Amino acid sequence: MEFFDTIVAILESTIRVSVPLIFAALAGLFTERAGVFDIGLEGKMLGAAFAAGAVAAVTGSVLMGLLAAILISVLLSLVHGYASITQRGSQIVSGVAINFIVAGSTVILGEAWFRQGGRTPALDADARFQTVTFPFADAVKDVPIFGPIYSNLLSGHFILTYVAFLLVPFSWWVLYRTRFGLRLRAVGENPGAVDTAGISVIWLRYRAVICCGILCGFAGAYLSLAMSAGFVKGMTAGKGYIALAALIFAKWRPVNIMMACLLFGFLDALAIRLQGNPLPFIGQVPVQLMQALPYILTVILLAGFIGKAVPPKAGGVPYVKER
């Protein structure tokens, strides 16, 4: 039974660490499917986490924190959009620049405003997201097998966790079952087709970028208002890049993205659990190796096992009317 509990505990923390990855990877899905590559997921998430932590600390309202996160993240997205859509700049350079600016400025602003070494003040319970307990969760806790799964694995997460998982089918529906989704996918493949069909390529791509900003806002808010009680400098710790890896790994498809994020989350959870515990036969595994696993896995799997990940054809290329 102890082994079973361990599994449930690992899966429970898998879900917990997967959530920001799912938000961020879905964010990347919207913008990259529209042909705007975004290496700046990391920076947007970090900026959002800071905004959420700072505003929630000052106002004491979790909702204000979330809104601030979304606002900042959308603004950063628009900067990326302006550079790469309107000015037709390099999407990689713009994304990297955003990552750097946010990494530096969150610390500077945090120190200037709160004087806690770049942190935002620890939040009260009211200023954080609360966990949701399903009905009868307490009552069935001790039922074997079902009990732990229902009470620990399914119940007791933050509301944003459920939002993240519901966003997966919702994103699929938007992309594959709405007019907006059809056009968005078209503009990522052949913007010329969209332009000649009488649809504005620029406005369509901006809308995709804004979707990305909103979702990154959720990812950031989750980090500082749910997972932790406030912002800590550099708290995204590369999650934006892992989300990007998950996006490629999932070949830019929503359900695959969820699976990939859960897999990477699982490796992360496993790494935490294994810290200090030797593996049978192998012995002590350096924690760094476990942390590097998602990347190693992406490279290996992409290199030979899951076939070629074909990015949206017009991805990374600014649209210029042919002359």
Place this chain on the structure above:
Amino acid sequence: MSDIAIELRGIDKSFGLVHANKNINLTVRKGTIHGIIGENGAGKSTLMSILYGFYQADSGDILVGGNRVTIKDPNAAISSGIGMVHQHFMLVENFTVLENVMLGAEDSQILNTSISKARVELKRLEKEYALEVNPDALIEELPVGLQQRVEILKALYRKADILILDEPTGVLTPPEADHLFRILGQLKDQGKTIIFITHKLREIMAITDEVSVMRRGEMVATRKTKDTSVEELAELMVGRRVLLRVDKGEANPGAVKLAVENLTVRDSRGVTMVDNVSFTLRAGEIVGIAGVAGNGQSELLEAISGIRRAVSGTVLLNGKPIDVTGHADPGDLRNRGLAHVPEDRHHVGLVLKFDEAENGILGYHNDKRYLNGVFLDTKAIQADAEEKIRKYDIRPPNPRLKTANFSGGNQQKIVLAREMERGPDVLIIGQPTRGVDVGAIEFIHKRIIEMRDQGKAVLLVSVELDEIRALSDRIIVMFAGRVVGEREPDATEGELGLLMAGVEGRKEAAE
């Protein structure tokens, strides 16, 4: 009700210093096929882009059905009843036919209802115009002819009465082009107006009712097709008399210069592009390789010239093997007497940012005549460039001008001068006149024949069947990577066309 579909009055458009359209007047009658012909860069595409709302004219008026309209974007063109089939198809390759047809013309936010409506409408259009295509097929799985049909359906779905087709036959096999012409005839009979842009005179004569000729941004003439001739149109296009037929004497084939045996080449995806191809090329003859683009001709050229590694097979140059499956080195092959004019001069043949003189020695820059010790002998290079400019009539005659600023025809002459002047034994030429205007074509063809008459072996690959027939002493037809037939140059176009479409070849292979 006027019988004028479109009238353009005084359309003027400049891009920076380039005056693309100068005071253009054009009248297109309803229910006719109106051809617009001109050399590359004459301003045909710019004019049509203005009509379709891609660009705005600097001045001038557009009248559709007698009413003045402002066409500020493609949307406005579509609502004025204008549809366009672009030279490079504007299709999303991993979408279905249905999705492509309705893109931008969906009638609700949720797709399901739009899809069922579009399906019904598409069925109706298919029936009305005999344009059959499976609505659920993915574009990337369709042959180009059908992709083009989808483009036409897209325009009809948007209720276009006026269809603009920009160089529609460039990607088609002759049978596919014939089919397109039949479709256009039907559309005309149903009352649609068609504007047909091309630089091929034969097509103009075959299907248009009226034809307008553009030259250097100006509309120089409009004629009823039945009152004009190919010769007159060519002269109007170029501004001087042009020799359309190539004069050449009998070939005197000599020793075998290039022998290709069982050559197989795969592309980067592992698809077999050249499949067990064998042929020989003799001194003093031109062998033409005909085929629709993408049937392995490009890969064949690349393998022989050492750019792409072959999977198997042997190639003998002057009787000595080329290491085509290993480390064939284009530089080494050049020294052994093989010159190569690549199909894609912009990406392979030239460095567009280099000036004319630099491009003129590219690949031959280690020749002693261009070197002064370890340094380039700039004086010699300059003199060499000036001589080539004179001999090949390269314009403008400025060796210091960036290659990007030359016209397509002159760029091609730069490449030809470089490869021909070194006196190779074997000359491999891909698409010698792609994107080259009529006047330069004449010149290039003459030079190629001259090379032959000097006893060089010339391998010619072109998607222009007319060119192959005019120049070649023997014609090899490729389809799906295989040689499906060899013919004399007097083979009819129909016969070659069937071979190129893979129809005849299959029969032959089966026999």
